[in-house]
Amino acid sequence: MSAINYSEKIPNNVNLAEDRTLQRALEQWQPNFINWWDDMGPEGSTDHEVYLRTAVSVDPQGWAQFGHVKMRDYRWGIFLNPGDSERQVHFGDHKGEKAWQDVPGEHRANLRRIIVTQGDTEPASVEQQRHLGLTAPSMYDLRNLFQINVEEGRHLWAMVYLLQKHFGRDGREEAEALLQRNSGDADNPRILGAFNEKTPDWLAFFMFTYFTDRDGKFQLAALTESAFDPLARTTKFMLTEEAHHMFVGESGVSRVIQRTCQVMNEIKTDDVQKVRAAGAIDLGTIQRYLNFHYSVTIDLFGADQSSNAATFYSSGLKGRYEEGKRTDDHVLKGQTYKVLEVQNGQLVEKEVPMLNALNEVLRDDFIKDSVAGVERWNKVIDKAGLPHRLKVPHKAFHRQIGALAGIKVAPDGRPVSEAEWAAKEAEWLPTAEDRAFVASLMGRCVEPGQFAHWIAPPAMGINRQPIDFEYVRFG
Numbered sequence: 461m462s463a464i465n466y467s468e469k470i471p472n473n474v475n476l477a478e479d480r481t482l483q484r485a486l487e488q489w490q491p492n493f494i495n496w497w498d499d500m501g502p503e504g505s506t507d508h509e510v511y512l513r514t515a516v517s518v519d520p521q522g523w524a525q526f527g528h529v530k531m532r533d534y535r536w537g538i539f540l541n542p543g544d545s546e547r548q549v550h551f552g553d554h555k556g557e558k559a560w561q562d563v564p565g566e567h568r569a570n571l572r573r574i575i576v577t578q579g580d581t582e583p584a585s586v587e588q589q590r591h592l593g594l595t596a597p598s599m600y601d602l603r604n605l606f607q608i609n610v611e612e613g614r615h616l617w618a619m620v621y622l623l624q625k626h627f628g629r630d631g632r633e634e635a636e637a638l639l640q641r642n643s644g645d646a647d648n649p650r651i652l653g654a655f656n657e658k659t660p661d662w663l664a665f666f667m668f669t670y671f672t673d674r675d676g677k678f679q680l681a682a683l684t685e686s687a688f689d690p691l692a693r694t695t696k697f698m699l700t701e702e703a704h705h706m707f708v709g710e711s712g713v714s715r716v717i718q719r720t721c722q723v724m725n726e727i728k729t730d731d732v733q734k735v736r737a738a739g740a741i742d743l744g745t746i747q748r749y750l751n752f753h754y755s756v757t758i759d760l761f762g763a764d765q766s767s768n769a770a771t772f773y774s775s776g777l778k779g780r781y782e783e784g785k786r787t788d789d790h791v792l793k794g795q796t797y798k799v800l801e802v803q804n805g806q807l808v809e810k811e812v813p814m815l816n817a818l819n820e821v822l823r824d825d826f827i828k829d830s831v832a833g834v835e836r837w838n839k840v841i842d843k844a845g846l847p848h849r850l851k852v853p854h855k856a857f858h859r860q861i862g863a864l865a866g867i868k869v870a871p872d873g874r875p876v877s878e879a880e881w882a883a884k885e886a887e888w889l890p891t892a893e894d895r896a897f898v899a900s901l902m903g904r905c906v907e908p909g910q911f912a913h914w915i916a917p918p919a920m921g922i923n924r925q926p927i928d929f930e931y932v933r934f935g
C-alpha cells in the first residue's frame with residue numbers, strides 16, 4: 461500500500477511533514493475515522509458532491525475555499541491560530557507565568573479530561589444528525605447540514621491532534637475511544653447527556669444548532685483562554701467555523717417562524733389545528749421545542765457549584781468567557797457569585813464563592829447570548845403584525861443537573877407540584893403528538909431552488925451563490 465502524503469492530504473500549519481511520531485499516530489487513526497464516517501456519518505451521502513467550504517489556512521481574510529467535494533474525501537485540516545511566543549497565563553494561580561507549550565505533569569489528567577469531553581461532542585452531533593439528509597427541506601439546507609457535519613468532523617481531528625501530539629499512549633487510546641462511543645448507545649454512550657438525545661427532525665436540528673452549538677461556542681471560548689497554548693490556539697480557530705453553525709440554527713428557526721406567520725395571516729387565525737392543517741408549524745410547538753433544547757443545553761454547563769470548575773480555573777486550564785476583557789483580578793479568591801437553590805419549595809438566591817460557581821458564570825453568559833437571538837425571532841413575528849412572542853424558559857425549568865434538578869419549575873420560574881407538572885407538561889415540552897406532527901411535514905425536497913412548504917427560503921445563498929444553485933450534486 462502506498463503511503464499517504466499526510467501533509468498534502470491534511471491541510472495543516474503544525475508542521476505535520478516533519479513530525480514522524482504524530483504522522484504514525486494519525487496514519488493509524490485516519491482509516492478508523494473514515495470507517496466511522498462511513499458507518500455513522502450522513503446516511504446515503506457517499507456519492508454526493510457537496511459545495512463545501514474547507515479550511516485551508518488561518519488567514520482571517522481567506523481561510524476557506526469553496527468547491528464541490530465528496531464528504532469522505534473532505535480535507536480534514538489541522539490548524540492552530542498563530543502563536544505568540546511572549547504569551548502569558550492571564551488568570552488563576554499561574555497568572556503572569558509563561559503560557560505552556562507542553563502539558564505540565566500535574567495538570568495532565570485534567571487537561572486530558574477537558575479535551576476528551578470537548579472532542580466527544582464533535583462526532584456525537586454528526587451521529588445525532590445522520591438521518592436528517594433524507595428529509596431535507598431544500599438543497600440549500602442539505603448543504604448546510606453537510607457543512608456542519610464535516611466541520612464537526614474536523615473539530616474531532618483538532619482534539620485528536622492534541623491528544624496524539626501531547627498525551628502519548630493515553631492520548632492515542634482516547635483518540636480511538638472517541639470513535640467507539642456512539643450517541644444514544646445503551647452500552648457505550650457519548651459523555652454528555654444532550655449529545656445522547658435524538659435530533660429527529662429539522663426543527664430539532666435548527667434548535668440544536670442555535671442552542672447546543674452555542675454551548676460549543678462558550679466552551680471553546682473558555683478554552684481559548686487556556687494556559688496550555690496549543691489548546692488555546694486550536695479552539696480559537698474552531699470558533700471561526702462555529703459561527704456558521706449557529707447561523708444555520710438562528711436563520712433556520714427564523715425561516716420556520718416566517719412561514720408560520722405568513723400562513724397565520726393568510727388563514728387569519730392562530731388556531732393550532734388550522735395552522736397545522738395549512739402545513740405550518742404552530743408557534744406553540746416552536747415554543748415547546750425551544751423550551752426543550754434550551755433546558756437540555758444549559759445543563760451542559762454542569763453543576764452550579766463545582767470544585768472541578770474551581771480547579772480548572774485556578775490551575776489555568778479553562779478561563780471565563782472573554783477573560784481578557786474583564787477588569788477584576790483574574791484570580792477570584794474571596795469573590796462571590798449568586799446561584800439559585802431551593803429552600804422550602806421556593807427558589808432563593810445564595811452567594812457562594814465565585815471560583816466554585818464558574819459553571820454558573822459561563823451558563824449565565826450563554827443565557828444572555830441566546831436571549832438576543834430569540835428577540836430577533838420575535839421581530840419576525842412582530843413584522844408579520846402578530847401579537848405572539850417566544851421566550852426562553854426560566855433557567856430552573858426542566859433541569860437534570862445541579863441544585864435545580866430535584867424540583868419541578870414552570871417556564872415562568874414558579875416552583876410547581878408534581879401534580880401541576882404532570883397536568884401542564886404537554887403545554888411546556890414537546891409531546892409525542894407535536895413530534896409526530898413535525899415528522900409528518902418532513903418530506904425530502906431537494907430540487908435546486910425548491911423549499912418545503914413549512915419553511916421560508918433564505919434571504920441569500922451560500923458564498924454569494926444564488927439560492928437555486930446546485931449545492932449538492934447527487935451521485
Ligand SMILES: [Fe+2]
Nearest residue numbers: 582612615676
Ligand atoms: Fe464543533
Ligand SMILES: [Fe+2]
Nearest residue numbers: 673676702705
Ligand atoms: Fe458546531
